[in-house]
Amino acid sequence: MSTWRRFVIATRFALIEQGxxxxxxxxxxxxxxxxxxxxxxxxxxxxxxxKLQSTGAFLQVNGHDLTVLTSGFNAIxxxxxxxxxxxxxxxxxxxxxxxxxxxxxxxxxAAKTTAVVVIAAVISLYATLVMEIFWQPQGFGAVWLGxxxxxxxxxxxxxxxxxxxxxxLAGFFLIIMVSLMxxxxxxxxxxxxxxxDFLAAFPSFGPMQVAVSGGFGHGVAGAxxxxxxxxxxxxxxxxxxxxxxxxxxxxxxxxxxxPSRPEHIAIPHATQPS
Amino acid sequence: xxxxxxxAEQITRSFxxxxxxxxxxxxxxxxxxxGVVGENGAGKSxxxxxxxxxxxxxxxxxxxxxxxxxxxxxxxxNDTLTVNQHLAYFAAAYGLTDLSYAEALISSLGYQxxxxxxxxxxxxxxxxxxxxxxxxxxxxxxxxxDEPYQGFDWETYLHFWVLAEALRAQGxxxxxxxxxxxxxxxxxxxxxxxxxxxxPLPIARGVSVNTTEGV
Numbered sequence: 001m002s003t004w005r006r007f008v009i010a011t012r013f014a015l016i017e018q019g020x021x022x023x024x025x026x027x028x029x030x031x032x033x034x035x036x037x038x039x040x041x042x043x044x045x046x047x048x049x050x051k052l053q054s055t056g057a058f059l060q061v062n063g064h065d066l067t068v069l070t071s072g073f074n075a076i077x078x079x080x081x082x083x084x085x086x087x088x089x090x091x092x093x094x095x096x097x098x099x100x101x102x103x104x105x106x107x108x109x110a111a112k113t114t115a116v117v118v119i120a121a122v123i124s125l126y127a128t129l130v131m132e133i134f135w136q137p138q139g140f141g142a143v144w145l146g147x148x149x150x151x152x153x154x155x156x157x158x159x160x161x162x163x164x165x166x167x168x169l170a171g172f173f174l175i176i177m178v179s180l181m182x183x184x185x186x187x188x189x190x191x192x193x194x195x196x197d198f199l200a201a202f203p204s205f206g207p208m209q210v211a212v213s214g215g216f217g218h219g220v221a222g223a224x225x226x227x228x229x230x231x232x233x234x235x236x237x238x239x240x241x242x243x244x245x246x247x248x249x250x251x252x253x254x255x256x257x258x259p260s261r262p263e264h265i266a267i268p269h270a271t272q273p274s
Numbered sequence: 275x276x277x278x279x280x281x282a283e284q285i286t287r288s289f290x291x292x293x294x295x296x297x298x299x300x301x302x303x304x305x306x307x308x309g310v311v312g313e314n315g316a317g318k319s320x321x322x323x324x325x326x327x328x329x330x331x332x333x334x335x336x337x338x339x340x341x342x343x344x345x346x347x348x349x350x351x352n353d354t355l356t357v358n359q360h361l362a363y364f365a366a367a368y369g370l371t372d373l374s375y376a377e378a379l380i381s382s383l384g385y386q387x388x389x390x391x392x393x394x395x396x397x398x399x400x401x402x403x404x405x406x407x408x409x410x411x412x413x414x415x416x417x418x419x420d421e422p423y424q425g426f427d428w429e430t431y432l433h434f435w436v437l438a439e440a441l442r443a444q445g446x447x448x449x450x451x452x453x454x455x456x457x458x459x460x461x462x463x464x465x466x467x468x469x470x471x472x473x474p475l476p477i478a479r480g481v482s483v484n485t486t487e488g489v
Contacts, residue, residue: 001365001366001369001370001371005366006366006367006369009362009363009366010363010366013352013355013359013362013363016354016355016359017352017354017355020354020392021354091352093350094350094351094352096328096350097344097346097350097408098363098364098367099367100326100327100328100344101344101364101367101368101408101412102367102368102369103366103367249327249328250324250327250328250329250330250331
């Protein structure tokens with residue numbers, strides 16, 4: 001069986017598993033629109049200043065629209081991180097068994113990474129479409145890109161915590177705290193200090209710059225995209241490195257295989273069905 | 275004597291300062307059923323994980339000539355996937371393109387009606403059958419079983435012996451590790467893991483060996 005075929009199968013099952021995560025699907029259907037609507041309804045159309053890091057200039061943007069946009073970040077970071085964390089942690093022993101049975105580690109790692117990317121792409125597109133109900137940005141693609149970048153970062157964080165944290169509760173708590181701090185502090189409406197330079201060191205800074213700048217018609221700065229991808233790569237590499245370490249197999253000395261055997265072992269049938 | 279399918283030489287393993295295995299020697303020949311009995315904490319699962327390649331010994335060498343099938347005590351499955359999806363996933367792991375043997379195993383163990391059912395809703399007994407199928411579907415030369423008496427229900431336990439006899443008849447081997455060995459007469463070789471070493475046990479016909487009775 002080719003490596004490509006193995007990769008396709010492993011990726012397919014990783015995605016099927018996520019598709020059967022009813023809690024996550026329920027949260028997507030209910031939580032994302034309610035979150036957008038609730039925050040949008042609370043914040044008036046007053047102008048708010050948002051600092052564009054690429055130029056240093058301050059944009060004057062509609063507070064309601066900006067809040068709808070930032071609340072989307074809050075919702076998707078939580079959901080994507082939960083989904084990836086829960087699956088990674090739950091399947092730790094199963095993944096180890098697959099590798100022990102011969103699934104090459106690079107295939108398992110590539111499948112996990114691909115699943116994160118696909119899930120991030122689908123959920124960020126969904127969140128962007130939901131946002132359209134409450135605000136129609138000038139740059140739909142830029143907002144999707146911003147959401148996608150943050151979903152990638154938090155998907156990789158979920159992966160990292162899934163291989164690192166022993167307790168499910170501790171993992172969930174960490175995700176909630178990191179997401180809340182990160183996305184809340186980036187939003188100028190909720191946080192008057194949001195335009196401070198120190199926030200550039202937070203994971204959602206790049207995605208927020210991309211979505212706000214592009215969403216309000218000011219283009220997308222490549223540096224912000226690269227910064228976000230660096231966060232994604234950092235979390236993903238660390239998580240996959242730990243995954244590789246935990247699923248590694250001790251290399252046993254193997255001699256040439258045995259002389260040929262009958263193709264099938266004869267299987268006597270059970271006397272009773274289960 | 276025929277060449278061993280799996281050979282362990284002077285295996286030692288420590289966890290921190292606690293030594294668990296202190297020079298284990300074991301050779302599993304083709305067409306044999308081998309049992310290892312020992313108290314809880316004696317290092318049985320450590321030995322099995324080392325033989326399966328999951329754990330590195332502190333010292334010693336493992337040499338294997340044939341393929342390994344590893345059946346862990348707890349059914350390690352993915353609750354969201356169906357039985358058929360497990361087969362496809364492990365076929366990808368083993369590099370199998372032909373699932374006819376796996377299908378024959380399912381038919382033999384009598385759970386074919388659950389093939390499209392998610393594993394998470396299956397009974398514990400059926401999960402153990404899936405667990406056993408996954409460890410056998412690539413027709414391994416050596417099957418390693420961890421505490422089958424605890425995990426298997428009675429029907430699976432009985433049928434396991436039928437499968438084990440079929441494996442042996444084909445020149446393959448089965449290693450059972452347990453704190454309690456029933457049906458000693460079925461084994462060709464028995465060992466007791468004691469003090470981190472394997473001690474050969476005489477096989478008493480019609481008597482069970484357990485760790486509290488002694489030998």
